[in-house]
Amino acid sequence: QVQLMESGGGVVHPGTSLRLSCTASGFDFNQYGMHWVRQAPGKGLEWVAVITYDGGQEYFADSVKGRFTMTRDNSKSTVFLHMNSLRPEDTAVYYCAKHLRGFYFDHWGPGTLVTVSS
Amino acid sequence: EIVLTQSPATLSVSPGEGATLSCRASQNINFNLAWYQQKPGQAPRLLIYGASTRATGIPDRFSGSGAGTEFTLTISSLQSGDFAVYFCQQYNTWPPLTFGGGTTVEIK
Numbered sequence: 486q487v488q489l490m491e492s493g494g495g496v497v498h499p500g501t502s503l504r505l506s507c508t509a510s511g512f513d514f515n516q517y518g519m520h521w522v523r524q525a526p527g528k529g530l531e532w533v534a535v536i537t538y539d540g541g542q543e544y545f546a547d548s549v550k551g552r553f554t555m556t557r558d559n560s561k562s563t564v565f566l567h568m569n570s571l572r573p574e575d576t577a578v579y580y581c582a583k584h585l586r587g588f589y590f591d592h593w594g595p596g597t598l599v600t601v602s603s
Numbered sequence: 604e605i606v607l608t609q610s611p612a613t614l615s616v617s618p619g620e621g622a623t624l625s626c627r628a629s630q631n632i633n634f635n636l637a638w639y640q641q642k643p644g645q646a647p648r649l650l651i652y653g654a655s656t657r658a659t660g661i662p663d664r665f666s667g668s669g670a671g672t673e674f675t676l677t678i679s680s681l682q683s684g685d686f687a688v689y690f691c692q693q694y695n696t697w698p699p700l701t702f703g704g705g706t707t708v709e710i711k
Contacts, residue, residue: 520700529690529702529703529704529705530639530647530690530692530702530705531702532697532698532699532700532701532702535698535700544697544698545698546698546699547699580646580647585652587635587637587652587653587694588694588697588700589637589649589652589692589694590637590639590647590649590692591649591652591658591659592649593646593647593648594646595645595646596646
């Protein structure tokens, strides 16, 4: 069965960097684009970024553009979210998610919490 | 950016009753709408995609309808596990992919 597992969250100071990982199993990872979606405490869902199946293209929400990047290692079925210049408003649970035929998400990881605080 | 507005924000329903949740898009998104259920401390779960197609394993008491800018998620005969937050998401025009603010379905 499809499984996604995020890691790398933690408590960091504003202005610093953090790298999140998402390791996948149970499907042909190199056939699918992968997304990050975040949820601030007590708030709704915010799409953050997507990387294409081959890592050739990435797209970002305006709120993180220029600060976050995505990469993937298909040999390890893993995607990464590289977060730089972190701000308190980046505090959230970060989910990785797999899309199906359209850009809707049929599988999600359990999430990893990132807290940006001084 | 396409804005999705969900209503009501909170819906109080007795077990066994039905519930109707609304999602309105700021522009035409054709049928490119999904619905998710989220319980406390859990990741969202896909319920509906293509506005009306149930995802794998979703019981038929969940149904979606609508097109263009007006969409509805209907839950017939709510069970205890259905009390949760429900989000809609459009994937017609991106980036960005966008979500509605959510509707909380609570026990009356």
